[in-house]
Amino acid sequence: MSITASSDKGHTVQPNKQQLLNRLKRIEGQVRGVQKMFENEQYCVDILHQISAVQAATIKVSLALMEDHTHHCVVNAIEEGDKDKAIDELMDVMKRMVR
Amino acid sequence: MSITASSDKGHTVQPNKQQLLNRLKRIEGQVRGVQKMFENEQYCVDILHQISAVQAATIKVSLALMEDHTHHCVVNAIEEGDKDKAIDELMDVMKRMVR
Amino acid sequence: MSITASSDKGHTVQPNKQQLLNRLKRIEGQVRGVQKMFENEQYCVDILHQISAVQAATIKVSLALMEDHTHHCVVNAIEEGDKDKAIDELMDVMKRMVR
Amino acid sequence: MSITASSDKGHTVQPNKQQLLNRLKRIEGQVRGVQKMFENEQYCVDILHQISAVQAATIKVSLALMEDHTHHCVVNAIEEGDKDKAIDELMDVMKRMVR
Numbered sequence: 262m263s264i265t266a267s268s269d270k271g272h273t274v275q276p277n278k279q280q281l282l283n284r285l286k287r288i289e290g291q292v293r294g295v296q297k298m299f300e301n302e303q304y305c306v307d308i309l310h311q312i313s314a315v316q317a318a319t320i321k322v323s324l325a326l327m328e329d330h331t332h333h334c335v336v337n338a339i340e341e342g343d344k345d346k347a348i349d350e351l352m353d354v355m356k357r358m359v360r
Numbered sequence: 361m362s363i364t365a366s367s368d369k370g371h372t373v374q375p376n377k378q379q380l381l382n383r384l385k386r387i388e389g390q391v392r393g394v395q396k397m398f399e400n401e402q403y404c405v406d407i408l409h410q411i412s413a414v415q416a417a418t419i420k421v422s423l424a425l426m427e428d429h430t431h432h433c434v435v436n437a438i439e440e441g442d443k444d445k446a447i448d449e450l451m452d453v454m455k456r457m458v459r
Numbered sequence: 460m461s462i463t464a465s466s467d468k469g470h471t472v473q474p475n476k477q478q479l480l481n482r483l484k485r486i487e488g489q490v491r492g493v494q495k496m497f498e499n500e501q502y503c504v505d506i507l508h509q510i511s512a513v514q515a516a517t518i519k520v521s522l523a524l525m526e527d528h529t530h531h532c533v534v535n536a537i538e539e540g541d542k543d544k545a546i547d548e549l550m551d552v553m554k555r556m557v558r
Numbered sequence: 559m560s561i562t563a564s565s566d567k568g569h570t571v572q573p574n575k576q577q578l579l580n581r582l583k584r585i586e587g588q589v590r591g592v593q594k595m596f597e598n599e600q601y602c603v604d605i606l607h608q609i610s611a612v613q614a615a616t617i618k619v620s621l622a623l624m625e626d627h628t629h630h631c632v633v634n635a636i637e638e639g640d641k642d643k644a645i646d647e648l649m650d651v652m653k654r655m656v657r
Contacts, residue, residue: 278398285395292388299381302374305429306449312422313456316415320656323411328649330404336645339636348633350405352625357412359617359655360558419557427550435546438537447534451526457557458518459657476596483593490586497579500572503627504647510620511654514613521609528602548603555610 276329284322291315323358327351375428383421390414422457426450474527482520489513521556525549573626581619588612620655624648 275281292315298308331351338347374380391414397407430450437446473479490513496506529549536545572578589612595605628648635644 275398275401275404278401282395282398285391285398289388289391289395292384292391296381296384296388299374299377299384302377305374305425305433306453309422309425309429309453310456312418312425313453316418316422316457317459319411319415319418323408323415324649324653324656326404326408326411327652328645330408331645331648332641334404336636336641339633344629344633348625348628351628352621354405354408354412355624355652355655356621357409358415358652359621360416423550423554423557426553427546430546430549431542435537435542438534443530443534447526447529450529451522454525454553454556455522457553458522473596473599473602476599480593480596483589483596487586487589487593490582490589494579494582494586497572497575497582500575503572503623503631504651507620507623507627507651508654510616510623511651514616514620514655515657517609517613517616521606521613524602524606524609528606532602552603552606552610555607556613558614 275326276333277325281322281326284318284325288315288318288322291318320358327354327358330354374425375432376424380421380425383417383424387414387417387421390417419457426453426457473524474531475523479520479524482516482523486513486516486520489516518556525552525556528552572623573630574622578619578623581615581622585612585615585619588615617655624651624655 291311295308295311295315298311335347335351338344390410394407394410394414397410434446434450437443489509493506493509493513496509533545533549536542588608592605592608592612595608632644632648635641
């Protein structure tokens with residue numbers, strides 16, 4: 262991952278913005294595909310597998326974004342001595358992910 | 361839940377089809393919202409919270425669909441003496457959901 | 460899985476009782492191992508990996524037990540016309556597992 | 559949380575060591591309780607609920623430990639300029655937790 266991220270005045274540059282956007286577009290397409298499966302009254306188990314694929318893809322995006330966030334925003338915050346808020350936020354995100 | 365489901369020649373009628381479709385449309389909208397957050401370079405933590413909301417909504421749809429599936433397709437299969445395949449499929453879905 | 464399960468007066472015979480008990484004993488040993496790692500002040504990341512192994516082993520026991528439960532108790536309940544309670548219970552278990 | 563942690567020559571002092579040890583002992587007791595439920599051939603659904611409680615307690619210990627780890631080891635690593643390894647390790651832990 263070649264990284265040119267910087268955090269400037271609270272404005273975060275996502276180093277993998279385009280790649281993550283592409284993945285989200287693919288997820289959007291998968292969700293529309295699931296809707297079509299419902300409309301065509303396909304077999305529930307096939308629909309459930311497709312929804313599991315959406316979940317897996319969504320978790321991967323979360324993890325990738327969390328990784329970028331930690332490498333950049335959290336590291337910046339710690340280097341600037343503002344660590345507690347950054348770590349509390351990160352832990353809050355993790356808690357929601359593992360529920 | 362008023363249910364008029366029937367399984368006829370492998371064709372499954374989803375009793376909550378419209379409700380689940382509405383939820384999937386809402387999820388599709390949420391995914392598009394996340395894309396917009398990326399495009400507007402919003403704060404990663406806010407994006408991560410929004411992706412967690414997508415995950416939670418997706419799991420709820422899975423559980424609702426799995427519940428309908430069990431009440432109808434699995435019960436039908438068991439009543440028709442074809443239980444093993446139905447239960448194996450259900451467990452396979454469950455395994456994917458808890459990963 | 461050779462199965463001799465039967466449900467008699469609400470009394471359930473677990474077909475894989477010994478195998479599941481062995482797995483639970485192994486999990487108990489893993490949990491004690493984690494305690495020892497704490498006492499020896501081992502590196503947190505190593506401890507976290509070991510706790511992840513406990514989680515994975517615990518989920519596998521849940522899934523195996525749920526599979527037996529569905530093949531026996533749920534099928535029995537459905538064959539005896541008492542399906543709704545059995546399916547509600549199963550769904551409740553699933554909801555807790557995926558949280 | 560009053561914290562006196564320090565990382566000295568790779569030796570990590572866990573600030574909440576005793577509290578986490580107590581929780582792990584409670585989890586060990588819960589796992590033994592589940593074994594007893596199997597031995598007494600209790601109803602599978604009750605056993606499954608108890609195993610879910612083990613899972614929930616285990617995840618809470620993981621999150622608490624991960625939080626301490628981030629506040630101390632990760633922060634130390636970043637302040638000492640050794641951030642990449644620390645963040646890769648943290649992300650690896652996270653990936654295992656959400657599987």
